Every structure is written in C-alpha cells, then in structure tokens.
Amino acid sequence: MTLLTVSDNLSDSAALCDAVVRLRGAALVAELGRIAGAVMASPHGQFLPAPPPSSGEPIQALPVLPGGRPGLLQEISFDGQCFGHFAVSGRGPYSDHDRRQLASLASLTAGVLQVHSLAQRSTHAYAQVEALLAQQTQILDQLHESVLTTDLTGYITSWNKGAERLFGYSSVEAVGRNILFLYDEEETGFHDAFLEQGGRLMEVRRRKKSGEVFWASLSLSPLRDMDEKPVGLIAYLTDITERKLAEERLHHLAYYDPLTSLPNRTLLTKLVDQALSVAQRSKMLGCVLFIDLNRFKLINDTLGRRIGDELLRQVAQRFRRVLRDQDLVARLGGDEFAVGLFDIGQHYEASTVAQKLLASLVQPFLIEGHDLRVGASIGISVYPQDGHDAETLLRLADIAMYRAKQDSSSETESVAFYSQDMNQGMQARMRLETGLRHALSEQQLLLHYQPKYALASGRIIGAEALVRWRHPEHGMIPPADFIPLAESTGLVVQVGEWVLEAACAQAQAWKQAGLPPIRLAVNVSAREFTSALPARVAATLARYGLEAAWLELEITESTLMHNIERVIGIMDRITALGVALSLDDFGTGYSSLSYLKRFPIDTLKIDRSFTTGIPTDTSDCAIASTIISIAQQLHHKVIAEGVETAEQLAFLKSSGCDEVQGYLFSRPLPAKEFERELRQNWGI
DSSP states (O other), X not given: OOOOOHHHHHHHHHHXXXXXXXXXXXXXXXXXXXXXXXXXXXXXXXXXXXXXXXXOOOOOOOOOOGGGOOOEEEEEEETTEEEEEEEEESSSOOOHHXXXXXXXXXXXXXXXXXXXXXXXXXXXXXXXXXXXXXXXXXXXXXXXXXXXXXXXXXXXXXXXXXXXXXXXXXXXXXXXXXXXXXXXXXXXXXXXXXXXXXXXXXXXXXXXXXSOEEEEEEEEEEXXXXXXXXXXXXXXXXXXXXXXXXXXXXXXXXXXXXXXXXBOHHHHHHHHHHHHHHHHHHTOEEEEEEEEEESHHHHHHHHOHHHHHHHHHHHHHHHHHHSOTTSEEEXXXXXXXXXXXXXXXXXXXXXHHHHHHHHHTSSOEEETTEEEOXXXXXXXXXXXXXXXXXXXXXXXXXXXXXXXXHTTTXXXXXXXXXXXXXXXXXXXXXXXXXXXXXXXXXXXXXXXXXXXXXXXXXXXXXXXXXXXXXXXTTEEEOHHHHHXXXXXXXXXXXXXXXXXXXXXXXXXXXXXXXOOOOEEEEEEOTTTOXXXXXXXXXXXXXXXXXXXXXXXXXEEGGGGGSSHHHHHHHHXXXXXXXXXXXXXXXXXXXXXXXXXXXXXXXXXXXXXXXXXXXXXOHHHHHHHHHHHHHHHHTTOEEEEOOOOSHHHHHHHHHHTOOEEOSTTXXXXXOHHHHHHHHXXXXXX
C-alpha cells in the first residue's frame, strides 16, 4: 500500500473543513464518508453520525461489506462527546498503520465538528443577544423620558429617541461627546457624591441644540458591571420648564411688589435676616434705611392713581440705579421704600447712600405732560447697635424716618439715624463733605512734598506729593479727616485728578527754574485706577512739557486684587510711557507673590505700620526684612516710610533697604521749602 503524501493530507484536511462549514444533513454525511474512503484508499467509506444523546438510539452497527472482507470502524469523539463513526472497507487486510491513520482522521474530524458546534452555539447566542438589545432599544425609544448613559468621565455611551426629541441632537451627534456640552454656562463640574452613594434626583438647567436653555428633572443612577463596580451613569431627564415658570410666577407674586417689581416686605425681611447672619460672622455692620416720599399723597390725590403708580415705578428705577448690586431695595407699600446695606465698614456710609437716594429725586419726573417733584424723608437704624433682626431694624428706622420728617426744616435734616449721637456725627460729616466739594472748586487744596532719601548716598532722590486742605475758617484739616470721606463719597477721583495736575504744574515750575528731573510720587486710588488712567497721565505730562522721569505713581496693594489681568494691562500702558510705578503699603493687603512677579513695578514700599515697631518688635523686623528680601529677589527697589528714629534707620540700612522717608529726615514741606531743602542737599 502506498502512503499518502503531505500534499494529499493538506488537501483532505481542507476538504474536511470545507464540508463541515458548508454542508448539512445527508450531504455532509456523504462527503465525510467520501473523505474517509479517499484518505484510507478504500472503495467504501462511510460516516455514521451518532444519534442525539436524548434519543436513546443505539449506535449503528458496521454494515456487511461485499465479499465478506473485514473493514475498520473508528469512533469520532472529542472531550467525551461522540459525533459518530468512520467505517471503511473494500480492500485487503487493514494494518495497524491504517487504524492509526483512521484514528487521526477521526480526531481531526471531531475537532472540526466541535469548533463548528461551538461557533453555531455562539452565533445563536449572539443573535439572541442582538434581538434582546433591539427589543430593549425599542422599549427605551418608546419612553417619553430621555434616557442616556455615560462612562465615569462623562462621555455619552447611549442616547434614546426621547433624548433626541428633548435635546434636538441625534444619537450619532451625541454619543461619544462629553455630557458637559449639554450644560448651561452657569453650571460647571460633573462628578458628584451620587457616584458612590447611589441615585440622586435634582433639578438642573440644560441647553438644547437650538441654544434654548430649559429646566429638567434629572435622575441619576450608577451603571454597574457584572462585579457591581460602577462603570458609568444612567440619566433620566424630563422637561419641567413649564412647572418652573409657574413656580417662579407664584414666587414673584408672593415676594415681589407687582407695581415696581421690587422685593416686598416679606422678602426684604428674609433677605435682611440672612444678611445679618453673614454680618455677624464677619463682624460687619448693617444698616436699614426707611424711606417715605414727601408730597406723594398730594400728587396721587390730585392727578389720580395712574399717575401716582407711574411715579412710584420711576422712583423705584432711580433708587435701583444709584445703589450697588449687593444692596437691597424694597417697596413696603404705598409710598414707603426700604434699603438694606450690609457690605459696609462704618455706619456713616449709610448717610452717603441716603444722600444719593435723595439726589436721585432732584430731577423732576415727567409723566403724561406733568412736571412732578418729590422729596423723601429717610430714617436709618444700625446693626448691631439698634437691633439684631429685620423687624426690629425696620421698626426703629421707621421711627427715625418720622423724626427726619418732623425736623425737615433743611435739606440735610431729611435724614436721621435712630441713635442721636449718630445723627450728630452724620451732620458733621455732611458739612465736611460739602466743604470738601467747595475746597476743590475754590482752590483750598495744596500740596506738600516729603523728601525721599537714598540710603547709600544720603541724597534726595524724589518726593511724595501729599494733599493738604487749608479751610478758610478751620485752618489746616488733617488728611485723616477728609481722605477717608473722599474715598467713601467718590470725591477721591476729583481729588486725585487735582493732585496729578498740581504736581505736574509744580514740576514744570522747577524744570523752568533749572532743576534736573526729580521723581514726584502721586498716590492713585483704586477708584482712579481705570483704563482711562494711562491716557490721562500721558496728556498731563504733554500739557506741561514734562519728561516721564518727573513722575511716579504710587498704587496701593488692595488696588491690585481686582481683575488681575486688567490691572496688569493698565500698569503696562503706564510703564510704556516711562512713568515709574511704586507699590504702596506693601504687606498690608492680600496680594499673591505669584502675581507680584508679573507687576511691572519699580519700588516696593514698606508701610509705616511695620516701620513703627522696628527694631523692638520682632514681628515687624521679620516682615520688613522679608519685604526687602522679596524686593531684592525681584530686582525692585524698596523704600520704607515713617522712619523716625536712628535705630529704625540703622536696622533698615543693615537689612539692605534702598530708600527712606520720614520725620527723622524731613516732614512734608511746602513747595518753596522743599526746593530750598533740595538745593541744599544737592549743593546747587
């Protein structure tokens, strides 16, 4: 007998695999029998399939072959599973080699049949899973709710038809994107405690494809794997915009005045009590202003309610315009209003606000051809001196308002504090404010110059221009009395403009007198530090024909802590002019060192509050040394103000301070005295 070649084996194996994959039933039985006969070079080859295990049928016996020649029978089995038998016959006696060859074919056939059986079962199972998923998708798509799933990082993994209807995005557009693209701009963040704690129900704002923002009820549940580990989120959303609008309408009716849309007394009381809790924790003051319009009843009775209602609406608008966003204003009823102030440090700031409210009523109201004028009487109560809750403060402010109305013989007496001593202080403050306004217009302000000395040479290298007020009746008024007033009333802007103008005018006079440039430092308040400042500085220098070397601007540390990028932009524009910048009162504010290195400043100024304790107070010494070290690291000069003793000077000099100013060297001097001191110091 000739042995089969390798190519024959490969061909028969391929034929076997092809038959199992393509054929079924009798065709498969016949082909497998043919392959067995071909492999064994036998005229007769058969495949006898095993009956199903559940049928109980015996395995078919070997058939009687022609001529009575014996044949071979080989079981086809794999891992205990019998697929049938191969039977071959029709040639001479079969050897042991033939039996091994048939057994090998049976083993190969069993393996192929096993793999094919597994593949069929997997295909069937996959088809079942696909059918189940299709059914579940149909169910989800029939839900009115929008249902979507995400992974743990917020990327959308599924998106039903309800979500398509709600948001306007198709599944193709949404799946794969992060859930944040649906958020309203006011919302940030994604992760929340529900990831660990289970489901959560909330009301949220979301954005549709059209850009429309709507309210939705959102239910979130963890999506878990087979091991109960969270792998994502299931989100159910329902549009509740109509319900929220209805709630807002009810809330507005309950808490807002329908005529002016201002908060009513109920809401004001709630908000004031909340603000008082915050004020108590932060040790701040609070004030309530009770406002009653004068002459309103006469207008309302004479011209009718329609005119009166429109007048109240316009009064409310004027009040709202002159108040800050954080201030509360409400209509209590009739012609009575109330204002709550809580972000204040001194009670007298309330009198400034009261004057703004009264000033807003000065211009006449033009309503349906009528030129109407109203005034107001304002009573003020103060937390915590007068009361600790909204109702008490409103009641006492009402009492103070009646006092103001009774004593309204003059304009300034139309405002009254509940406490008599506060009334006296308020009136004095108002007189001072009026006087300061006159001082600006009647040339009562003047500048003194405090020299700045370089420690290395002892030479005067500059001066700080300090404003003074010479009152025609009261003489020199200390800056501590009128500078805080100017800051709280906004007059500090006008004062600052006057100081810059006066300093540049004096510098021009010294330039014309032959003096070389000396840097005059002008203080700039936070109110002045706006985008218009660089252009104003440039215009002032040009007007007086001055080089930038004549001017230095001192800005306080607190000025820098609001909108850092805007501040740096303004500073860059100033330094581009060649004007030097000095950071005043360094160490008293809250500036970040990470920002400090970005500020284009020339000098850090040690505040006098630290200089005073040198060298006896170890904390002041440490702070001063640290400021000097920071300045050296950042390549800034450092100047100490308020130097009054030789011991202070010695410490600062040994610590590396560059410049000093203070009474040890010179008090602030009038212009002529400063010029004399300068010429003597320079030897000219």
